[in-house]
Amino acid sequence: MTESIHATPPDMFTPIELVRPPRVLFGGGLVASVGAWARENGIARTLVVADAFNAARVGLLDLPGAVTVFDRVRPEPDTANLDDLLAVAEAAEPQFVVGFGGGSAMDLAKLAAVLPGSGQTLADVAGAERVRAKRAALAQVPTTAGTGSEAGTRALVTDPATASKIAVQSLRMLADLAVVDPDLTMTVPRAVTAATGVDALAHCVEAYTNRKAHPAIDLYALAGIRLIGRWLPRAVADGSDREARAGLALASLYGGFCLGPVNTAAGHAVAYPLGTRHHVPHGAANALVFPHVLAFNAPAVPEKTAGVLAALGLKPVREPAAVLQAAHGWCLALGCTMSLSDLGVPEDDLPRMAEEAHAIRRLLDNNPRPVGRDDILAMYRAAY
Template identity: 75%
Template sequence: MNPINSPIELLRPARIEFGSGTLAQLGPWAREKGLHRILVVADAFNAARVDLLGLPGEVTVFGEVKPEPDLPNLEKVLALAERVQPDLVVGFGGGSAMDLAKLVAVLPGSGQTLHDVVGPEKVKGRRVALAQVPTTAGTGSEGGTRSLVTDPATQNKLAVQSRHMLADIAVVDPDLTMTVPPAVTAATGVDAMAHCAEAFTSRKAHPIIDLYALEGIRLVGRYLPRAVADGSDKEARAGLALASMYGGFCLGPVNTTAGHAVAYPLGTRHHIAHGLACALIFPHTLAFNAPAVAEKTALVLEALGARPATEEAAVFDAAYGFCERLGVEMRLSALNVPEDDLAIMADEAHAIRRLLDNNPRELGRDRILAMYRAAY
């Protein structure tokens, strides 16, 4: 963990509208800015309810965002953006839609390709406005500067980080999450919590981010079981939306660790939803890291409403029980992952150094494989 006087930079959207009914603020904001040629980037479900955004002017909708978006998916929406020439791009959906919206806001007309900007701060600039409207409580992408796209040729996620991809406005209206079914609510909620827990226990952890991280975990522990049991619970939905946003705040300056690295091949190779993959892996990596960050691990479990523990087996049981009680499928075999793929998945996960190098305990390829086998 970094000492309190370590330099750190926090970037937040210039304007954040949070709470029930705040979606009504987006249209007036766009009018005030004189934005009238708008491209909405959404999945099929949210494309069908784009009228809720109340946007002015000429609105074009790209409604084909895929879960775990890949290069062809990005190229398709970039081609549309080149034709439309929007002055405002709106990400409307979960993390996949918002991640693509970030790239759509910076790449067209820039002379840069996706491969040119992979890595930190390689984007030249941005000429259009960017708004983000999350409809799930998971990624916190509305508050961050990162975008992830899968390269089908390598089965790896390409990560872009740029201050130019930070939203001008983020509208976090938890009422938009009321239609999310229980299984997706559970998985995305654990993903939000994993962002916070991994940042909290990272080698790059910083006291200024710990504040968001620990409170995000507490919000998930308090409200996720309620939202899974009753999707119409407005207070619980708001609590999860806040936890998700806090998790997004953790990603820029600190980022995730082994949990996400081990989860990524489940999405890129087997198209398992990102939140579900993170939930399934979470107990394994939290327990593995416990000896290196015992005090913080105990605080994570306490925040989730479990008995504080630091011994690996007890930590695993507590974290696994939290996820299992939410109804999360915790077996790779039940998700149609071939057992023969576990070894190559371990190779792929172990190669994700940008995350594993943040982990508080060195995690080798053989131990990753053992995690996959234990989860099978």
């Protein structure tokens, strides 16, 4: 393509709204601050939303009063998983909801804080700013370093009937408290560390190269990329490296800061069908897709693409084939699975996946370069 595809992002005069939880605590050993906050605010009934592993360590939160634990959060949660949670929430009538886990737990916790007793269903609130009221206080405590969901106002739930994600965005789902304790991530396995780390990287890169990119967010995006370039290889090599775990937790938080005002783009759109149709974990899907989308966008944002590679400690190339080779090699060195066939995705489903990804306009419209269905299919085939 010609130079006409170059993106023209907003400048510092473009209005932007920066949204953060009113209280963010970051540091090792801070997990019990959740209980302290609950006591300060007179909380007597709490619902903790977690997967089975984190449900077994809810005591670390040091919560007062009656504590109900929903321990059945599944990866890539669907509407049935949400319905199970909402039934528990209706019975518990919590004053306080705590998301304790990865992005799946934190996304479901957002919905559990606003839907029970509201008279609204998931269908009623799907889209932007359709939630009528916040029903319970909300804390988010990430136990992985990837999604940055603790800082955001979006929740994603898969609809099995359509094999697509339902997105809810509302300022009423913003956490009252976010506690980022990197020590909670020390038990994350190597493969999950790598995949979730590249998910955090994708948040930062897709925001930095976005049509809506903004200097107020570029600061966090570039810092996040540099942190991941420095610390992710170390955390993958040695999961007990506390300094590396802290660096990744901070990068993930920065990625979450990027999502609210700017959001992701083609990378996440292309990755979503891997999860909704074939149950590939979100981080693994983003790791596989990342090099292909970065290379595809390189002609539109050559300087920023080179900047991304430099921030990762790689040669700052701009030519798409060289960009693909560099980014693919970096992900492969982390141990990420980099072929769709190895993830069990059937080749004959690639056209359908491309159709579904191409329909995710809320993300594709952010991309610095127009993305057609055939472009997405070509990425899938190159990744197969």
